[in-house]
Amino acid sequence: MITIGIIGGSGYTGGELIRLLLNHSKANIEFIYSTTRAGKKITTAHPDLLGQTELAFTADVNLNVDVVFLCLGHGNSTTFLNQNSFSANTKIIDLSNDFRLKNDAVLNGKEFIYGLPETNTPAIKTANYIANPGCFATAIQLALLPLAKANTLENEVHINAVTGSTGAGVKPSDTTHFSWRNNNVSWYKPFTHQHLGEIGESLNAYNNTVGELLFLPQRGNFARGIFATAYTNYNGSLEDAIKLYKDFYADAKFTNVSDEAIHLKQVVNTNQCHIHLHKHNNKLLITSAIDNLLKGASGQAVQNMNLMFGFKETEGLNLKAGGF
Incomplete structure (x- = not known):
């Protein structure tokens, strides 16, 4: 068993992290830090955990736990x-x-390793400090990395991705409250989203001639999940592309290439990423879908923890989606 501290456990990602760790056979949550909720039960912030834990938030930090998760803004x-x-x-x-970008990866002598297991497992296994990837960044990187490695991503890439309201965090805002979000859709931060930096660094690690990424993020009228589509020029056949992707992800525990068109419900409430490929003339369409709170945040963080401590990579993460 390892001892765990969570800093900032009252938000959506903190709640998902607590849920996962309570059901992890190797994890013991030592403390969950909060200055605003100290002394209150965890279930006051996460009523879905009622009956699963009697833990309370604390203003005290144990500086000697085996691992600490930072779930902060x-x-x-x-x-x-x-x-x-x-x-x-x-x-x-x-x-x-x-700490996701290379120029930000070192703080007080601590070097943070970018924690995308599909490409960086050896480094994660020996790391002491991990920068967990962003949610949009995870979905888009997993959609494009095989093409970057094959040096076939030199043209413009058009990306459209829609995310659930939990991606905006637990604090209410003008674009997250129910009466605005329900039966509505809108774009935000067109072509300038902050995750483009880490996406670019990962793709360029394979190939420094990657074309311009034209990314249009959208707000969806659902709670959780990211459904991303990207298309670019591709001279090979669809069969070539499918083989490329299946070979690239052959050893990936949570990324799967589907022969059939995918939809969001397949991955919500799981740590899975599903990918599908479609060819139209000289355009290759790549679709990827993840749960923004799990594979896009807390689930991937636990996946990284498993790798760092030598646990089975899937430990605590064998979650099945609810189809209906």
Whole structure:
């Protein structure tokens, strides 16, 4: 068993992380830190955990746990780590975007490794500090990485991805409350989304002649999941592309290439990424789908923890989607 601390456990990703770790055979949650909810039961923030835990939030931090997860808003992880010095033996998995880019990967001598298991498993296994990928970044990278490795991604890539309302966090806003979001759809941050940086770095690690990524994120009128489509020029056959993808993900525990068209319900409430390919004339259409809170956040964080501690990669993550 390993001891675990969670910093910022009252949000959506924190709640999913707690749920996963409570059902992980190797994990013991030592503390869940919150300054605003200290002393209150976890179920006051996550009533879906009623009957599963009697844990309460605390304002105290144990600096000697085996691993700590940072579920903080972007920019706040750096501040927290500057104010709290964990043991040299404590591994850190950060779910914000503070350390994902190469220029931001080192803080106070701690070097954060980018935690995309499909491409970086050897480094993750020996790492002490992990920058967990973003949700859009995960869906889009997994859709495009095989093409980058094959040097067939030199043309423009048009990407459209729609995300559920949980992607905006637990704090209500003008574009997340029910009466606005329900029966509605809209775009935001066109061509400038913050995840483009980490996507570009991962693709360019294979091939530095990647074409321009034209990314249009959209808000969906559902709670969770990301459904992404991308298309670009491709000179090979559809059979060539399918073989390329299936070979690339042959050893991946959670990424699957489907021969049939995919839909979002196949992956919601799982740590899976499903991918489908379609060819039209010289255009290759790649569709990918993930749960933004699991494979796009907390599930991938637990996957990284499993790799870091030598556990079975799928431990605690054998989750089945609900089809109906």
